[in-house]
Each structure stands twice: as C-alpha cells, then as structure tokens.
Amino acid sequence: MSSPAELMSKLRPEASREPESGIISIFNYGRDREGIIPLWVGQGDTPTPRFIYESAVRSMEAGETFYTYQRGIPELRLALADYHARLYARSFDPENFFVTGSGMQAMQTVIQAVAGKGDEVVLASPAWTNYPAPLRLAGVQPREVPLSFANGRWNMDLDRMFDAVNARTRAMVMNTPSNPLGINMSADDILAVRDFCRKRGLWLIADEVYARFNFGVGNGPGNLPPSFLDICDEEEQFLMVNTFSKNWAMTGWRIGWAIAPKAIGQTLENIIQYNTSGVAQFMQRASVTALEEGEEFLTAQVEQARAGRDIVCNALRQVPGVQFQEPEGAFYLFFSVEGCTDAVELSRRMIDEIAVGVAPGPAFGPGGDGFMRLCFARSADSLEEAMNRLVPWLSKR
Ligand SMILES: Cc1ncc(COP(=O)(O)O)c(C=O)c1O
Numbered sequence: 001m002s003s004p005a006e007l008m009s010k011l012r013p014e015a016s017r018e019p020e021s022g023i024i025s026i027f028n029y030g031r032d033r034e035g036i037i038p039l040w041v042g043q044g045d046t047p048t049p050r051f052i053y054e055s056a057v058r059s060m061e062a063g064e065t066f067y068t069y070q071r072g073i074p075e076l077r078l079a080l081a082d083y084h085a086r087l088y089a090r091s092f093d094p095e096n097f098f099v100t101g102s103g104m105q106a107m108q109t110v111i112q113a114v115a116g117k118g119d120e121v122v123l124a125s126p127a128w129t130n131y132p133a134p135l136r137l138a139g140v141q142p143r144e145v146p147l148s149f150a151n152g153r154w155n156m157d158l159d160r161m162f163d164a165v166n167a168r169t170r171a172m173v174m175n176t177p178s179n180p181l182g183i184n185m186s187a188d189d190i191l192a193v194r195d196f197c198r199k200r201g202l203w204l205i206a207d208e209v210y211a212r213f214n215f216g217v218g219n220g221p222g223n224l225p226p227s228f229l230d231i232c233d234e235e236e237q238f239l240m241v242n243t244f245s246k247n248w249a250m251t252g253w254r255i256g257w258a259i260a261p262k263a264i265g266q267t268l269e270n271i272i273q274y275n276t277s278g279v280a281q282f283m284q285r286a287s288v289t290a291l292e293e294g295e296e297f298l299t300a301q302v303e304q305a306r307a308g309r310d311i312v313c314n315a316l317r318q319v320p321g322v323q324f325q326e327p328e329g330a331f332y333l334f335f336s337v338e339g340c341t342d343a344v345e346l347s348r349r350m351i352d353e354i355a356v357g358v359a360p361g362p363a364f365g366p367g368g369d370g371f372m373r374l375c376f377a378r379s380a381d382s383l384e385e386a387m388n389r390l391v392p393w394l395s396k397r
Helices: 004-009 013-017 022-030 050-061 074-088 103-114 132-137 158-163 187-200 262-275 281-293 295-316 343-354 380-396
Strands: 097-100 120-125 141-146 148-150 153-155 169-175 203-207 238-243 256-259 322-324 332-337 371-375
Touching: 013 132, 022 343, 050 281, 074 097, 074 281, 097 103, 097 262, 103 132, 103 203, 103 238, 103 256, 103 262, 132 141, 158 187, 169 187, 187 203, 295 322, 295 332, 295 380, 343 371, 343 380
Parallel strands: 120 141, 120 169, 169 203, 203 238
Antiparallel strands: 097 256, 148 153, 238 256, 322 332, 332 371
C-alpha cells in the first residue's frame, strides 16, 4: 500500500498543485453553522420555479432518459437562438450554440479547444476564481492583470492588459458584468478589446452570464449592458460562455451553453463527447421552458437583486473604512475593509462571531487583497438581518 504522500506525488503536478477554491473553502468552513446567512457563493435563496422543473419531470415520465445529442437537443439550440434574437434584436443561428454541463464547463470546453501546455491566456484580476484554475489544470499560464481601485472606483487599464499579451498568448477572457466587481465594460472598451484580438489573431472569450442583471439603463428588450455580441461576428475568433444557473435559479442543475463559430463545431462536439458526452435530455427540456417562459420570473429576480444591492450599499456606506464601487450589474458587492491584512481570517471570524458568510477577496486573484465579496441575490429580510449583524461588527472591529 502506498502512503497518501506517495500517491499525491504520482499525480500530474498541474492537478496536485491546484489549491481548493477560496470560495468553496469558506463555504465548507461555515456551511453547517447554526443561523448562518450565506452570502459567500453566487446564488440566491429562491429554488428553481415549479414551471421549469415540472418540464424536466414530464420529460422523464415520457422516458427521455437515454443518451442524446452531444451538442444539445435541436429544440434547445433553437430556443437559445430565439432567446438571443429577442434580446439582441438580430438573428442567431442554432448551429452556433453548444449545450454544456454548466457555464463552468462551457469555459472548460472552450479552453480545451484553444489553449494547452505552454500557452498563456490574459484576464483581469480580481476575476471569478474558476478562470485561472482550469487554465492551470490544462497546463496554460493565466496572465492575471490587476485592475486598480482608487477613489471608490475600479479602473480597467486596457493598455496593461494588451501589454500582457506575448507570442504565447492564445486568448483574452473578458467578463462583463464582472464577478466579483459588479462593473460593466463600456462599449468603447468592448470595441477596443475586439479590435485588439482581431489584430493579434487572439481568441476572445466573453463571459456575460450576468448580462440580465443590469441595474442601469440598458439596450433593447433585455435591458442589456454593452455586449460583445453587439459587435462580434459568430464566425470570427469569438467564443461566449453562458449558463442557466443565475437567470432562472438553476445553479444546482449544472447546465449552460457556449456560442462558437460553426467551423469549429465538430471539434467542440468532440470535446463534449470526451468529457461528459452531453447533458441529460430532461434537463435540456426544462431549459427550453426556462428560455421560453421564464421572463417574468427573471424580471422578479433582477428586481430582487436591485433591491438587495440598495440594502447592502446603504448599510455598508455607514461603516467607516469600508469602500466599494456601487455595482452596476451582476449580484455581488466587492468591498474593501481598511487595515484588513488577512481577508480569509476576517471572513472566518465573521462566521464565528456573527454567522454571516462572505467570500474573501484573495479568492478572486491578486487584485482582491483586503476585499470581501458578498452576494446580494437574496430576500430583503435576510439581507437586512445580515446588515444588522455586519454593520456594528465591522464598525467596532
Ligand atoms: C462569471 C461567471 N461565469 C460563469 C459562471 C458559471 O456558472 P455555472 O457553472 O453555475 O453555470 C459563474 C458562476 O458563478 C460566474 O460567476
């Protein structure tokens, strides 16, 4: 029998070196605490609505429990094209859509398609934890470019991001609205990134999973912030990842989608085949229902998040030494705590002393030191209670 250390030493270094996600680590630390108000992970407190899950039940009752299309059932790919056409007021082709087992897996699929050992991918930091980790697992070097935070505002210095591109760079990953920052990229910045990627022959990977959670005045029927879909062509080096998780309260289902050029469709299908062999048909049926009948539910979710944002911003503005940029989109508040040198320790104390769970900023990369991320996609009552605990605690910390 081998020792645990020997077994670990036999793993690929890329796998054994990769640490636990900083979000999951704090979640595991506090998940069973009595009375905990969980604001650490990116989800609300509303379960998937009945009209969506009943569609999955009907599908299972009809015996749709067999292997199915690797790229996704035709009905779902058509529903995705129609949904995008409604939101972006232009036509989309179902052939550009690929159903994946979550947004996370959409990201993993596109990474596997475009970058491998020795390659580099440029992204901003702080960013969602689950970009750099799957890159490193694939042997790709993430180049995280820290954004600067000054006078209560985040500043994305595109020139710094462009300077991080070198001969090994294969792609840039752009996330708008941003998790964890809640900021939207401007139309000018989106255009500049697209033009730069075109000029340098890079893949542009856009993650707009929070596009519907936009609190400003947006474009078109979806009230959307500026989007890469406004100016990118599906047949260029452009890939987009998305998910059913956030819009329709389906985080536990694990289903998402990618948009990609038709020309690489067979390759993406192969990657899906060799990773998971596709998504359960009954989940796909429920996802069609979400797209076709889920607007009213989604509007209510966005309104709840907008109210949640106001509750947490108004409360934390009163705390001396706390700074943040008011979120324009997504459902996170990323705030700095003056003098905080160890955000992990602070978030553990918050759990131990007041039973409020937030994610420590360093989980989101080198730009996150001294910050905490709080998810406000919850009922007003629960957020008010969280703020009643947090504001006095932070004030006298
Ligand atoms: C920016 C961003 N992209 C993608 C995802 C993927 O979501 P899922 O894997 O639940 O589909 C998340 C989830 O938190 C996210 O925050």
